[in-house]
Amino acid sequence: MFNFILFGPPGSGKGTQSVKIAEKYDLAHISTGDIFRKNIREKTPLGIKVQNIIEKGELVPDELLIEILEDAIDSFKGKAGFVFDGFPRTIQQAKDLDIMLNKRNNEVSLVLALEVNDLEIIERLLKRAEIEGRKDDTREVIENRINIYNNQTQPLIDFYKEKGKFKSVNGIGAIDEIFSSICREIEKVI
Ligand code: ADP
Numbered sequence: 470m471f472n473f474i475l476f477g478p479p480g481s482g483k484g485t486q487s488v489k490i491a492e493k494y495d496l497a498h499i500s501t502g503d504i505f506r507k508n509i510r511e512k513t514p515l516g517i518k519v520q521n522i523i524e525k526g527e528l529v530p531d532e533l534l535i536e537i538l539e540d541a542i543d544s545f546k547g548k549a550g551f552v553f554d555g556f557p558r559t560i561q562q563a564k565d566l567d568i569m570l571n572k573r574n575n576e577v578s579l580v581l582a583l584e585v586n587d588l589e590i591i592e593r594l595l596k597r598a599e600i601e602g603r604k605d606d607t608r609e610v611i612e613n614r615i616n617i618y619n620n621q622t623q624p625l626i627d628f629y630k631e632k633g634k635f636k637s638v639n640g641i642g643a644i645d646e647i648f649s650s651i652c653r654e655i656e657k658v659i
Contacts, residue, residue, distance in 0.1 A: 470575050471496065471550035471659050474557070475651075476625070477583035479614045480590040480597070481640045482647065486583070487554040489648050494655065497545035500554040504537055505529065526610035528617060531561045538569060550578070558622045563629075579658045580629040581651060583640030587615060 471494065475483045484500060491498035505523055508516030515537075519529050534556065542551070557563040570576050585593075591611055598606035605614065629635040638650040 470578075471655075472553070472570060472575060472578045473550065473655065474553045474577060474580040474629075475583070476580050477640060478585060478587075478590055478618045478622075479611070480594040481583040481585040482644070483554045483583060485644060486648060486651055487552045490651060490655070491552050493652065494552075494659070495549040496552045497541075497548040497550070498552050498554060499538070499541045499556065501529075501534065501537065501556040501558075502554075504541065524604045524610070526605050526613035526617065528558060528621060531559055531565065534562050535565050535569075538566065542569060542573070557625060558618075560624055560628055563625055577629075577632075577634060579655065580625075580635050581654055582626065582635070582637035583647070584637050585640040589641060590615065 473490065473494075473496065475487050475490070477483055484502075487498050487500065490496065505516070505519050509520050509523070510516070515533070519533065522529055538556065545551070553566070557566050566577065591608070594606050594611045595608065597603065605611075626635060636654050638647065638654060640647060
């Protein structure tokens with residue numbers, strides 16, 4: 470199986486590109502942010518638990534991620550692999566993911582980061598706020614999310630570099646150009 474992690478700061482375009490990658494390579498797209506937002510909309514027990522955390526731009530506790538991921542992984546049968554979008558976001562989550570995949574005789578194949586600077590990210594997220602009205606896209610919450618990304622998520626770069634699985638591409642430009650760069654990296658590996 471091809472298990473792909475699309476990595477990058479909030480607003481780097483992971484969601485947009487993940488959908489295209491999943492379609493082209495017949496992968497199951499797992500977006501933890503989408504799963505949480507769906508649960509919040511449907512007011513499930515999980516949704517009620519995480520709503521406040523997400524609106525503040527904070528990270529949902531790692532234990533909750535494991536449960537969601539196990540369910541999501543097992544609900545896709547017959548796909549060629551996964552594209553993980555928004556997960557893992559902490560070293561603990563990366564270790565949990567390794568355990569989950571190993572149990573299924575699998576492993577992470579490639580981690581690819583979309584490189585986008587802070588200024589561009591803030592601009593994109595503020596624009597998205599006008600269009601989609603996500604509660605976590607206010608300037609204050611955006612800054613919190615970027616700080617959390619820098620402190621808790623960026624250390625994953627070294628974690629995956631040590632395993633020889635980390636690559637990055639420029640995340641600024643036309644959606645299709647960025648998609649082509651991603652595909653070039655994927656095709657070196659599969
Ligand atoms: P973005 O990439 O734009 O920040 P996401 O849709 O990936 O947005 O995530 C939205 C929010 O959902 C995050 O700010 C966080 O509160 C929560 N979340 C999503 N994935 C995770 C995760 N792997 N660990 C902890 N919290 C998460």
